[in-house]
Amino acid sequence: MARRKPSQQESAGDDSAGLNGRDVARHAELPGHDATCAALLEQVRDGVVVVQDGVCRYANPAAAEMGGYQVEKIVGKPLLDFVAPESREEVLDRYRKRMEGKPVPAFYEASLLRKDGTAFVAEISASIMGYGGRPADMMVVRDITERKRAEEELRASREYSRSLVDSSLDMIISVDQDRRIVEFNRAAEETFGYSKTEVLGRRVSILYADPAEGRRVHETVLRTGRFAGEIANKRKNGEVFPSYLSASILSDSEGRRIGVMGVSRDISEIKRGEERINQQNRDMTGLHQALTAMTQTFDVKEVLDELVSEVDVALDSAYTSVTMVNEDGSLGIDSDTFRGVPPLSLGTTPPAHTRGVIESGKPVVVDDVDGSKDIDPLLLKVGVRSFAGVPIVVNDEAVGVLFVHSLEPGAFAGRLALLKAFAEQAPIAIENARLYGEAKTVAALQEADRMKTELLSNVSHELRTPLASIKGYCSSLLRFFDRLPEEDRLDSLNEINQASDRLNDLVENLLQMSRLEMTVLRMEKEPMSIPPVFDQAVADMERKAAGHRFVIQCDETVPAIKANPGSIRQVLDNLLTNAVKYSPEGTTITVSCHAREAEVVISVRDEGRGISKENLEKVFERFFQETPGIVGGGRGWCWARSGHFQAHRGGSRRPYMGRERARKGQYVQPDASAGSARICGTAGKGGGERNRGQGSCDPGH
Numbered sequence: 001m002a003r004r005k006p007s008q009q010e011s012a013g014d015d016s017a018g019l020n021g022r023d024v025a026r027h028a029e030l031p032g033h034d035a036t037c038a039a040l041l042e043q044v045r046d047g048v049v050v051v052q053d054g055v056c057r058y059a060n061p062a063a064a065e066m067g068g069y070q071v072e073k074i075v076g077k078p079l080l081d082f083v084a085p086e087s088r089e090e091v092l093d094r095y096r097k098r099m100e101g102k103p104v105p106a107f108y109e110a111s112l113l114r115k116d117g118t119a120f121v122a123e124i125s126a127s128i129m130g131y132g133g134r135p136a137d138m139m140v141v142r143d144i145t146e147r148k149r150a151e152e153e154l155r156a157s158r159e160y161s162r163s164l165v166d167s168s169l170d171m172i173i174s175v176d177q178d179r180r181i182v183e184f185n186r187a188a189e190e191t192f193g194y195s196k197t198e199v200l201g202r203r204v205s206i207l208y209a210d211p212a213e214g215r216r217v218h219e220t221v222l223r224t225g226r227f228a229g230e231i232a233n234k235r236k237n238g239e240v241f242p243s244y245l246s247a248s249i250l251s252d253s254e255g256r257r258i259g260v261m262g263v264s265r266d267i268s269e270i271k272r273g274e275e276r277i278n279q280q281n282r283d284m285t286g287l288h289q290a291l292t293a294m295t296q297t298f299d300v301k302e303v304l305d306e307l308v309s310e311v312d313v314a315l316d317s318a319y320t321s322v323t324m325v326n327e328d329g330s331l332g333i334d335s336d337t338f339r340g341v342p343p344l345s346l347g348t349t350p351p352a353h354t355r356g357v358i359e360s361g362k363p364v365v366v367d368d369v370d371g372s373k374d375i376d377p378l379l380l381k382v383g384v385r386s387f388a389g390v391p392i393v394v395n396d397e398a399v400g401v402l403f404v405h406s407l408e409p410g411a412f413a414g415r416l417a418l419l420k421a422f423a424e425q426a427p428i429a430i431e432n433a434r435l436y437g438e439a440k441t442v443a444a445l446q447e448a449d450r451m452k453t454e455l456l457s458n459v460s461h462e463l464r465t466p467l468a469s470i471k472g473y474c475s476s477l478l479r480f481f482d483r484l485p486e487e488d489r490l491d492s493l494n495e496i497n498q499a500s501d502r503l504n505d506l507v508e509n510l511l512q513m514s515r516l517e518m519t520v521l522r523m524e525k526e527p528m529s530i531p532p533v534f535d536q537a538v539a540d541m542e543r544k545a546a547g548h549r550f551v552i553q554c555d556e557t558v559p560a561i562k563a564n565p566g567s568i569r570q571v572l573d574n575l576l577t578n579a580v581k582y583s584p585e586g587t588t589i590t591v592s593c594h595a596r597e598a599e600v601v602i603s604v605r606d607e608g609r610g611i612s613k614e615n616l617e618k619v620f621e622r623f624f625q626e627t628p629g630i631v632g633g634g635r636g637w638c639w640a641r642s643g644h645f646q647a648h649r650g651g652s653r654r655p656y657m658g659r660e661r662a663r664k665g666q667y668v669q670p671d672a673s674a675g676s677a678r679i680c681g682t683a684g685k686g687g688g689e690r691n692r693g694q695g696s697c698d699p700g701h
Contacts, residue, residue, distance in 0.1 A: 047122075047141035050131050051079045051095065057131060066122075066143050068115035084111035084119040091124075095137055098126060109144070120145045169265070171243070174250055175204045176259040179218055183261070191266050193236035207233055209240040221247050221260050230267070241268045283418050286314035291425050298436035303429040304335040307402070311422050312337045315415055317404035319344065319384065322392070322426075323354050324400035334400070340407055341382040352376070354389065357401045363390040363420060367410040379405065388412040390420045394427040402426070466503040470496050528565050530558050530600055534593050537572040547585035553592035558600055575604040583608035 041048050047063030049056055059074040067074075067082060074082070083091045087110035097104045106126065111119045125140040165172050166186045174183035181204055184196045192199075192207060199206070208214035209232035220227045227247045234240050247262035290310035297303060304322045312320040318340035338344070353375060357364055365388040369375045375384070384405045392400035402423045404412060412419070473492040481489065531554050542550050579589045583606035590605040 047143075049074070049079075049139045049141060050129070050136050051139060052131055052134060052136035054079055054092075054095070056082075057136060063141060066120075066141065067112065073115075082113055084113050087111045094126065098128060098137055099135065112141070121148050168263075171264045171266075172261070173204065173207070173264070174259055174261040175218075177257070179204050179214075179260075182259065191235070192233070209234045217245065217247060217262075218260060221249060225249055231264075233264075233266075241266055242271050243267055283314060283421075286310050287418075287421055287425065290314075290422060291429075297429075298433045298440075300430055300433045301334065303426065303433055307422065307426050307429075308335045308337050311402065311404060311419070312339060314422070315404050315412065315419065316406070318407050319379075319382075319403075319405040321403050322400055323358070323403070324392075325358065325398070341384070341405075344378055344382065353387070354401050354403060357389045357391055357403075358398045361391050361393065361398045363416055364388065365412055365416050367413055383407045385409045386411045388416060388419055390416070390423040392423050392426050392430075394430060399430075400426075463503065463506070466499040466506070469499040470503070473499075525562050525564050527560050527562050528568070529560050530568075530593055530602065533565055533569050534572065534591070534602065537569055537576060538591055541573070541576040541580065545580040548580055548583070549586075549588045551588055551590045553590065553594075555594040558593055558595050561600060572602065572604075579604050579606035579608070582606065 041060045044060065045062055047066045048058070048060045049063050050058035056074050056077055056079055059069075059071050061071060064071045064074055079095065080088050080092060090108070091110050094104050094108065104126075107123065109121060109123055112122045113119055121144050123142045123144045125142075126137055128135055129138045130136065131138075165183070168185060168187055171188040171191055172183060172185040173181060173188050176182050180201055181199045182201075184194070184199050189195055204218075205211040205214045213231060217227050217231065225248065227245065229245065230242055231245050232240055233243050243264045244267050245262050245264040247260055249257055250259040250261040252258050287310075290307060293306035293310065297306070304324070308320050308322055311317065317337075319336065319338055321336035322334050324334045336344075353364065353366075353372070366372045366375070367386050369380060369385055369387070375387075379387075385407055386409050387403060387405040389401050389403040391398040392402060402419065404419060406412065473496045477484070477489065477492050484492070534554060535552070538550055538552055576589070576591070583589065587607040589607075590603075592601075592603045592605075594601055
């Protein structure tokens with residue numbers, strides 16, 4: 001039978017129930033203690049057996065209980081009857097040597113037999129004593145079956161833990177409080193290149209690319225209890241690699257800190273995968289930006305510039321170029337960028353490797369120019385070490401080549417697919433630009449024809465009024481000259497003269513407007529101050545329109561601009577004339593000039609009826625009048641917009657027209673970078689004062 005495990009108190013020997021048989025045995029032969037020792041031996045938890053002549057002479061109750069015997073069944077029986085076969089030789093040998101006085105270890109383990117024939121492991125402590133006046137061997141026996149089982153379980157647990165540590169794909173490394181390595185599993189050996197025996201006892205700093213980082217990690221763990229993050233490790237061969245480390249404090253069974261344990265994993269492949277994904281994202285972004293930029297223009301040169309700019313960034317090229325086949329079959333560099341090399345003067349003849357790609361229609365990648373025969377000496381001189389080129393193909397014909405160059409060898413290995421993807425975007429944009437050019441030419445011819453027809457129609461309409469006036473007065477003079485008073489004849493001649501002036505003015509305006517819209521007129525711009533032109537125009541109009549009151553408001557801080565003074569004056573005259581023409585006599589016309597951010601604003605405000613909402617867009621049409629029958633050429637806003645206005649702006653963008661006001665003048669915007677002026681006229685319908693309203697000039701156009 002298995003024994004009950006003694007309590008802590010019993011093990012300590014604090015009362016008779018926990019007496020240790022070995023202690024009692026040591027005092028068994030002291031004079032006067034025979035009876036006392038016998039009583040104690042009956043109470044101890046360890047089994048005590050006295051053997052003399054190979055026979056058991058004494059056994060205490062604990063020994064009998066241990067084997068499932070009665071005491072009398074043990075006494076008188078040979079010792080070996082209670083020893084398992086595998087231990088009999090060892091037990092007998094030790095017994096004989098001890099009885100012969102030879103040195104024998106006092107403690108040993110042996111397998112003993114229970115009454116039912118089962119074996120159990122016992123720890124035996126033997127010593128010579130006197131028994132019945134003769135030497136005898138007193139054996140103190142302790143059943144250690146449970147201890148052995150616990151030790152086996154502990155051993156198995158340790159082996160299992162060791163197996164887990166060694167079979168882990170993660171590196172497991174432990175250090176003591178001096179940061180010396182005490183654990184280094186198989187994954188760590190394979191990753192770092194060290195064997196376990198090489199690193200045990202050495203400081204963990206040898207595993208860090210930067211030993212200072214290792215100290216920081218250790219200090220963080222001691223301070224906060226843990227660390228988790230990326231670190232840079234170093235292999236035995238010196239190679240540095242990234243790893244992700246999770247470290248924590250290592251404690252013993254009583255909770256005392258004994259070191260730090262870290263579990264880490266080599267994340268080199270993860271990092272490379274992330275970089276590949278990031279690179280693909282950058283490549284796709286570059287392609288998208290290139291395609292977007294190239295499709296926003298219909299100018300071939302701008303298309304190629306955008307292509308080169310995006311390729312330069314996407315492939316980190318030191319020198320990027322696009323060479324196209326000219327109409328005569330020659331080659332020319334149409335666009336290039338330089339980053340890392342000085343600008344190159346390659347002349348009108350591209351390098352031989354460029355022509356080779358165009359003629360073959362096949363891409364080329366050279367990882368090291370040392371092995372290339374066709375490389376231009378000028379490229380070698382600036383340090384180009386590798387390059388790649390792909391043809392630009394339109395309708396199955398190579399019309400150009402896109403090239404990238406680097407100062408590093410092998411810079412474009414594996415990048416040919418991206419370069420081809422960029423080159424495949426160019427033909428789409430080039431073809432779009434070509435089609436747009438053709439369409440624009442057709443549209444221009446159609447517009448010219450329309451303008452001619454419209455001009456003839458407008459001329460015939462506008463010439464009719466002054467010609468009819470001239471014809472009528474001339475006919476009256478011819479028929480009734482003698483009968484007309486002198487005063488009437490003078491009035492008729494005066495009317496003929498005024499009608500002739502209007503006719504001459506109309507013809508001149510029509511011719512100038514035609515020249516403007518056909519882009520014949522070229523504005524000569526010069527630095528000018530707005531206020532003097534502004535004041536002179538108002539003064540001249542005051543003399544012509546005495547029935548109106550003019551109010552001038554002009555800031556002293558208005559900056560100078562670069563513009564054509566005559567054209568600016570003409571626009572002002574036109575605005576003032578319209579204000580006089582379409583506002584009642586006796587009303588006020590307010591003219592103002594002031595600076596606003598990057599603009600010079602000139603406004604003409606009158607008290608006329610304004611322009612109805614439905615006619616706002618029509619004010620830019622030739623000869624349109626909100627109020628029919630008013631004498632005038634009808635050129636007004638059309639002339640201001642499509643004539644001098646566009647000539648200054650350099651474009652055909654229609655100005656914004658304020659719809660919440662009446663009629664107001666124009667903006668003149670100084671361009672800080674180029675010093676040029678931009679002008680736009682606006683019109684709208686007003687509110688209570690029926691002021692001729694204010695619009696705004698888009699400063700970006």
